[in-house]
Amino acid sequence: MSNLDLLHIEPISQPPSNTSNMLSNADRVLSNITPLQRLYNIDEDTYEELVCVWAYSCLGGKGYTEVYRVGQAGDKGRDVLAYYDRANGVFDLYQCKQYKSALTYSDLCGEMGKLLIYTFNNTYPIPQNYYILCPKDVSQSFVDLLNDDGKELKIRLKNDWETVVNKKVGANWIALDENLSTYIDKFNFNIVKKIEPIRFIDEIRQSPYYFYYFGGGFNMIKRSPLQVPHTPINIERNYIQNLNDAYSDHAGHVINVIDDEHNTDTGKYRNHLDRARISFYESEEVKIASRKSTAPDSDEFNDLATSIERYIGNELDDDYPDGFTKVKSIEKKAGTYNVPASMLISHLVDSNVCVGVCHQLSNENRIKWIVKD
Structure with missing residues (x-):
């Protein structure tokens, strides 16, 4: 041989x-x-x-x-x-x-x-x-x-x-x-x-x-549904921590939605986190579909994430009274992003996926909702 x-x-x-x-x-x-x-x-x-x-x-x-x-x-x-x-x-x-x-x-x-x-x-x-x-x-x-x-x-x-x-x-x-x-x-x-x-x-x-x-x-490029785990898993750690920081900044005291899930004071944050996790996993579905359909050196999901990051750039630089207000403003802006029709994954991406991409970026710490001293 x-x-x-x-x-x-x-x-x-x-x-x-x-x-x-x-x-x-x-x-x-x-x-x-x-x-x-x-x-x-x-x-x-x-x-x-x-x-x-x-x-x-x-x-x-x-x-x-x-x-x-x-x-x-x-x-x-x-x-x-x-x-x-x-x-x-x-x-x-x-x-x-x-x-x-x-x-x-x-x-x-x-x-x-x-x-x-x-x-x-x-x-x-x-x-x-x-x-x-x-x-x-x-x-x-x-x-x-x-x-x-x-x-x-x-x-x-x-x-x-x-x-x-x-x-x-x-x-x-x-x-x-x-x-x-x-x-x-x-x-x-x-x-x-x-x-x-x-x-x-x-x-x-x-x-x-x-x-x-x-x-x-x-039609060969399809999203395979992912089930959102009841309890967040390790790959979600960063973006959830960043959201907890934003919730805490808004509430004026430390909040950990996962640990405080039975606390009625965290209800609105819990509802937001539930929606954010669904969006995160929907974007994860598109990420997987992209990596199955496009080569690593031309991965369209990475291109999508970079494009959305630029699209929301001005809003990220604006001043906000607190982190949670910033989160909601950025999510709203991302939801209006128009995916280029030339992308192979364009038919898989809707406004919820674009919002999920924000949390993907946060998971990579490319987006921070508050800047800690």
């Missing part, structure tokens, strides 16, 4: 930065092309990249610990490797073919030759599964050759070894002697399987990567 330049795909915690292989934002919001047609049109490099992120993001349930994209000159017939146990060489192999028609024996005999040669020579172990992927699928005629442990496939490969397979394999081809012939006869071709294009699309549709490569229009 050390002699190969492998691209390690890290666990998905944030979507990747934009690459030349991903659709532009403008193309992502188009819905005038079907997913299958999009798959037909992508180039070979993009297809291999897509298969790699699919193998990691969608097939983690298979028990993979690492996924690598190898596909390059000298890859020895390995486009994508998905490891169960890399130390012990236990893996699945994914062979990607971006052809304009269904794959036939003629298209695949060279790949079968590489599989046989490199496992025969112990260049790499026999994979647990050898998956073939092509946007136009694999022909039934080739699938039929795999029946009965690949009996017919073995016959054809050996018959064609000296005249056809050698040209497909290239410089690393070896002559068919008795040992190799016996190895081919005993080889378990049940490991060779195809992945149907529709199955491939359906599975990657469940991952955060689908929108990057297939688009699908604005």
Whole structure:
């Protein structure tokens, strides 16, 4: 493995930065092309990249610990490797073919030759599964050759070894002697399987990567509802403390709405905090949707927050009799913000979300309702 330049795909915690292989934002919001047609049109490099992120993001349930994209000159017939146990060489192999028609024996005999040669020579172990992927699928005629442990496939490969397979394999081809012939006869071709294009699309549709490569229009960018916890959690600490400071400034004495929730004197503050928390979580929904749909280096929620921060800037600099009055004034101003229609997340943002963004900014201490001495 050390002699190969492998691209390690890290666990998905944030979507990747934009690459030349991903659709532009403008193309992502188009819905005038079907997913299958999009798959037909992508180039070979993009297809291999897509298969790699699919193998990691969608097939983690298979028990993979690492996924690598190898596909390059000298890859020895390995486009994508998905490891169960890399130390012990236990893996699945994914062979990607971006052809304009269904794959036939003629298209695949060279790949079968590489599989046989490199496992025969112990260049790499026999994979647990050898998956073939092509946007136009694999022909039934080739699938039929795999029946009965690949009996017919073995016959054809050996018959064609000296005249056809050698040209497909290239410089690393070896002559068919008795040992190799016996190895081919005993080889378990049940490991060779195809992945149907529709199955491939359906599975990657469940991952955060689908929108990057297939688009699908604005309807692909959705808010998933978040339940507001009855008791505030740690991620809310800063903005709630800033609101308590504002409430205390207004009341003339220290107020902690959470600790004093049964105190009737804090009722109006409690009602405000309840509304603020709902807005905070609604904006959090948009933040999550944005980060699933736009790359970190062009995260639209960050752009939205910065734009709203500028929009309310003059009001933030005004003088107020107390912090709570300032909060309400800023919330009112933020609620009038008009989201640019060019933003992919524009259809997710309403006045409540804009108010929630204020509390997001406060949570980052970019907004303070009162300035302490």
